[in-house]
Amino acid sequence: MRPSFFHHLHPPTIPAKQSRWRYTLGAGGMAVFLLLVLGATGILELFYYIPTPDQAARSIQTISYLVPFGGLVRNIHFWAAQLLLIVSAVHLVRVVFTGSYAPPRRFNYLLGLALFIFAILLDFTGYVLRWDQGIQWALVVGTNLIKTIPLIGNLLYIVLTGGTQPGLPTLIRFYAWHIFGLTLGAVILGVWHIFRVRRDGGIAVPPPPLRVDKERITRKELARREVLAMLMTGAALILFAAFIPAPIAQPISDINVMAGDAKAPWFFLWVQQMLKWGDPFTWGVFVPLIVLAVLALIPYIFPKPADSELGKWFPRSNRSAQIILAVIALLIIVLTIFGSLPAS
Amino acid sequence: MSDLSRRDFLKLTTTTLLTISGALGVGALFRFLDYQTEPPAKTEFDLGPAANYPIGSRSLVPDVPAFLIHSQNGFSALSLVCTHLGCTVEQKGGEFACPCHGSLYNADGKVLRGPAQKPLRALRVEVNSNGNLILHTD
Amino acid sequence: MKRLIALGSAILLFAIVAAWWTNSRQPKPIVLIPTLTGKPEYCLTCHSGLREISPSHPIKTFGCVICHGGEALALDKNLAHSTLRGGANPSDLSVVQENCGGSNCHSGTAADNNDHIQRVMKSVQSTYAGAIANILYTFGVEPDLTARFGIHAVTDDVITTTTGVPALQVFDPTKQTNPSVLKFAANCLNCHINAQPLPGSQFDRLTGCAACHTPLPNLGEGQGVRGQIHELTTAIPYTQCNTCHNRGNYDLRTMSFIQRTDQPTTRLQDYYQPIAQFTKCEYTLDCIDCHTRAEAMGDGDIHSSMKDIQYIQCQTCHGTPTQLPQTKTLTNPNDIAFRLAQLNPVVDLKLGDTILVTSKGEPLWNTRVLPDGTYQLVGKATGQVFTFRPVIGSGCTQNGLDQSSAYCHTCHSVQR
Numbered sequence: 011m012r013p014s015f016f017h018h019l020h021p022p023t024i025p026a027k028q029s030r031w032r033y034t035l036g037a038g039g040m041a042v043f044l045l046l047v048l049g050a051t052g053i054l055e056l057f058y059y060i061p062t063p064d065q066a067a068r069s070i071q072t073i074s075y076l077v078p079f080g081g082l083v084r085n086i087h088f089w090a091a092q093l094l095l096i097v098s099a100v101h102l103v104r105v106v107f108t109g110s111y112a113p114p115r116r117f118n119y120l121l122g123l124a125l126f127i128f129a130i131l132l133d134f135t136g137y138v139l140r141w142d143q144g145i146q147w148a149l150v151v152g153t154n155l156i157k158t159i160p161l162i163g164n165l166l167y168i169v170l171t172g173g174t175q176p177g178l179p180t181l182i183r184f185y186a187w188h189i190f191g192l193t194l195g196a197v198i199l200g201v202w203h204i205f206r207v208r209r210d211g212g213i214a215v216p217p218p219p220l221r222v223d224k225e226r227i228t229r230k231e232l233a234r235r236e237v238l239a240m241l242m243t244g245a246a247l248i249l250f251a252a253f254i255p256a257p258i259a260q261p262i263s264d265i266n267v268m269a270g271d272a273k274a275p276w277f278f279l280w281v282q283q284m285l286k287w288g289d290p291f292t293w294g295v296f297v298p299l300i301v302l303a304v305l306a307l308i309p310y311i312f313p314k315p316a317d318s319e320l321g322k323w324f325p326r327s328n329r330s331a332q333i334i335l336a337v338i339a340l341l342i343i344v345l346t347i348f349g350s351l352p353a354s
Numbered sequence: 355m356s357d358l359s360r361r362d363f364l365k366l367t368t369t370t371l372l373t374i375s376g377a378l379g380v381g382a383l384f385r386f387l388d389y390q391t392e393p394p395a396k397t398e399f400d401l402g403p404a405a406n407y408p409i410g411s412r413s414l415v416p417d418v419p420a421f422l423i424h425s426q427n428g429f430s431a432l433s434l435v436c437t438h439l440g441c442t443v444e445q446k447g448g449e450f451a452c453p454c455h456g457s458l459y460n461a462d463g464k465v466l467r468g469p470a471q472k473p474l475r476a477l478r479v480e481v482n483s484n485g486n487l488i489l490h491t492d
Numbered sequence: 493m494k495r496l497i498a499l500g501s502a503i504l505l506f507a508i509v510a511a512w513w514t515n516s517r518q519p520k521p522i523v524l525i526p527t528l529t530g531k532p533e534y535c536l537t538c539h540s541g542l543r544e545i546s547p548s549h550p551i552k553t554f555g556c557v558i559c560h561g562g563e564a565l566a567l568d569k570n571l572a573h574s575t576l577r578g579g580a581n582p583s584d585l586s587v588v589q590e591n592c593g594g595s596n597c598h599s600g601t602a603a604d605n606n607d608h609i610q611r612v613m614k615s616v617q618s619t620y621a622g623a624i625a626n627i628l629y630t631f632g633v634e635p636d637l638t639a640r641f642g643i644h645a646v647t648d649d650v651i652t653t654t655t656g657v658p659a660l661q662v663f664d665p666t667k668q669t670n671p672s673v674l675k676f677a678a679n680c681l682n683c684h685i686n687a688q689p690l691p692g693s694q695f696d697r698l699t700g701c702a703a704c705h706t707p708l709p710n711l712g713e714g715q716g717v718r719g720q721i722h723e724l725t726t727a728i729p730y731t732q733c734n735t736c737h738n739r740g741n742y743d744l745r746t747m748s749f750i751q752r753t754d755q756p757t758t759r760l761q762d763y764y765q766p767i768a769q770f771t772k773c774e775y776t777l778d779c780i781d782c783h784t785r786a787e788a789m790g791d792g793d794i795h796s797s798m799k800d801i802q803y804i805q806c807q808t809c810h811g812t813p814t815q816l817p818q819t820k821t822l823t824n825p826n827d828i829a830f831r832l833a834q835l836n837p838v839v840d841l842k843l844g845d846t847i848l849v850t851s852k853g854e855p856l857w858n859t860r861v862l863p864d865g866t867y868q869l870v871g872k873a874t875g876q877v878f879t880f881r882p883v884i885g886s887g888c889t890q891n892g893l894d895q896s897s898a899y900c901h902t903c904h905s906v907q908r
Contacts, residue, residue, distance in 0.1 A: 364494045367501075368497055372501050375504050375508050
C-alpha cells in the first residue's frame, strides 16, 4: 500500500496487550475524535453566531430554536466539549497510573498537559461566548481573579478583557481566542502530541526482551477499533444532544448588575469552592498554579518506572506519583461535589 | 451461509447503514444552512398619493429601483434592474443604459443592444384604499 | 470486530434518526415582523390564538415585544418569558413607562392629550394621597389635610389648579408611631390601582392601567383567568369600577375594611351602599358615562383629596332652574371629542354636532343636544340611548347652587 498520512499515525503492527481498551481506555483517540467534532460543529455555529454583547445571546437563541438542527449542532458542540475535558482527564490519569510518562515520553507528557490546559481554556472561552446571565457571574469573577495577581494583575486584566470591565472588547477577544488563537494552538499541540507518540515508539511498552506477550495486532485492526470508538462516541453525542439541551439563559442586560446563577462552570467548581476559604489570589490563582506545577513535575521528580513494568496498570516502581495524582484528583472531585451543592 | 458471503453481508450492511446515516447527516446540514436570519427584502413600496403622479409623468423611484409611468392607459412601472446581471440601469435620453456591460433598452424596456436578452421587467402597480400608489416587485 | 462495527453503524443510524425525529417534533416557528420595529418576533409560535388587544394596537404594527418585552427569538417558555416586563401585565405602574410610555404613545404632552402615564402617576387613584392625608390629620400626625405622602413618590413641576400640591414623598409606615396609623398602613394600603386586589372574584382586577382598561369577565369565585385576558378598552363597564368601589365600608375604629355581605345581581342592587339614596341615572348609566377621563385618571396635578378632582354634578348635564347646561358645537376636526368617540365608537360624532361639556370645558362626547332642546346620551359601555331634559321649564324649585346630591335626592330618588 502507498504510504500516506494514515500510515504515519498507524504503525504496521502494535503490541496487542497495550492496545486493549482496558489499558488505553481509548481516551487519547476519543479526544482526537472529539476535537474533530468540535471543529466541525464550531464551524457550523460560526455561520449564525454574532460576537457582540447585544446580539450574542440572541444569535444563540436563533441557533438553538430557529435554525433547523441548530439546537442539535449546538448541543453536540456543548456535549463534545464537556466530554473532551473528562476524556482528557481520564487520559492524564491513565498515563500517570501506568507510568507512561517515563523517558523518552517526558516531553510528550508536558505537551499533553498543555493540551489539557488549552482544552480547559477553550471550554471557558466558549462558555463565555454565550454572553447570557448564566455566564455573567463566572465571567466577572473569573476576570477579577486576574486582577489579584500582584504587580501585573491590572495589566493582565486589560490584556485579557480589553477594558476596565467586561464588554464588547472582552467578547471579541474571547471570540478570537476561542475560534482562532486557542484552536490553532490546540491543533498544533495536538498534531505535535500525536507525532511524538509515534516518535517515542508508540504506546509505552517494555523493551522487546522483557515482553511476556509477543502478540501484535495489525494497523487494520487498530483502524477498526478506532472506527468503532468513533461510531459509538458519535452516536452517544448525537443522542445526548438530541434529548439534553445545552444551557441557555436570558441575555445580560447590564454587566454591572449581577443576575442569574452564581455558579462557576462545572470544571471550575473546585476553584470556586476554594475561593470561599479566603484570599482570592492564594486560593484562586496560586493554589491552582501549584497543582498545575505538581502535575507538570511528575515525570521529573518521581522515580522512573522500571522497564519491565511498562505497559501495565499501577507499576509498583512509581507508586508515589500515583498517590500524588490520586490525592489531587480526589481533592478536586470532592471540592467539585461540594461546590455543586446549592448554597445553604 | 458460507464464510465469504457472511463477510460480504456484514460489509454490505455496514456500508448501507453508514450511507443512510451520511445522507441524513448531509440532509440535516443543508437544512441547517438553509435558514435566513434576516427578514426577506421588501417587495411592496408605498409611493405616496397617486395624485402626485399626473398623467404623462415619468418618475424615477430610486429605492426600488424602478421607473413609474403614468400614461393614458393608467399606471405602469419598469424595474431598473438589468436583466443581464443585475446592475441598475441609468436613464439616458429616452433610453436605459446599463453601466456594467453596455446593455441598452428603449423607453418601454425592450432590448436595443445586448448582452441582455430579456426586456426590463414590468412591475405591478396598484392604488390602495387610501389612494396611495403601491408598487410590487414580486 | 466487523460485527461490532456493523452494530456501531446501526447505533449511529439510530441516533441520527432520533435526532431527525426530535427535530421534527420542534414547534414550527411562526414569525411576525411588526412594521414599527422591523425585527422578527416568534411569540406567535405559541400565542397564535390571542385576540388583537385593541383596534389602536394592531399586532401587525406593534408586535408583542414593544409592549411586553420578552425574548422574541426563544421558543423555550421559561427563557422566552424571562425578560417580560411586568409579567403578564405590562401596564403595572412599576413598568408602565417602559412598556406604554414614549412621546408618541402614552407619556407625551398634555397639549397632545397623550400624557396618560404622567397623569395617572399623580392621580389619587394611584397615589392614595387623599386617604393617607386624611388619616394622618385625623390622628394628629399632620397639622392639616394637605397631602404630603403617597404610595409612590411623585413631583409636579407645573401646577394648573388651586388644589395641586408640588410633591409627595413615599408613605413609610416604619416612620409612624400612632397605633391607628400603623393599623391603617397594615390594612388599608391595598386600595389603589397598583395594589394587588383582595382575594375573591368580586375584587378581581389587574394592576396599573389594566385595572380599569382590561375588564375581567366575572367568572365567579376562584375562576379568574387573569393572564389570558388580552384586551384594552375605553368602554369600561361599571362592574370593573366595582372591583374597587361599592365593595363595603371602612371602620375607622378598628381601621379595617368591612366587606359587604350581599351578592348583588342587578344594577339597582349593585349600586352604592344599601342605605344610600340615588337617582335613576346613577344606576342605569355606567360610571364613565358621566365621570370624565380627568376625573378617573387625574388632571395632571397632585391632589390632596378625591374631592379636588371630582367635579361632575347633576347640573353638568341638566343645568339649573336658571341656566342650561354648558354646550359646545364641534367645529375643529382635531377636537379631542372625535378621538375619544373613535376609540369607543358608540356614537357617530360629526362636525357641527353640539355636545355637552363639563365646567372645565371637557367634551362629554357621548351626549348630543337634540333639535327639540332635549339631550341624548349613549351609554359608553352599553350603547343604550337615553334622552333627558334640562331643569329649566321643569317646575323644579331647587336653588341652582345647591348641587350636593342630597338636595336633588330629596325629590329624585329611587326606592329599593
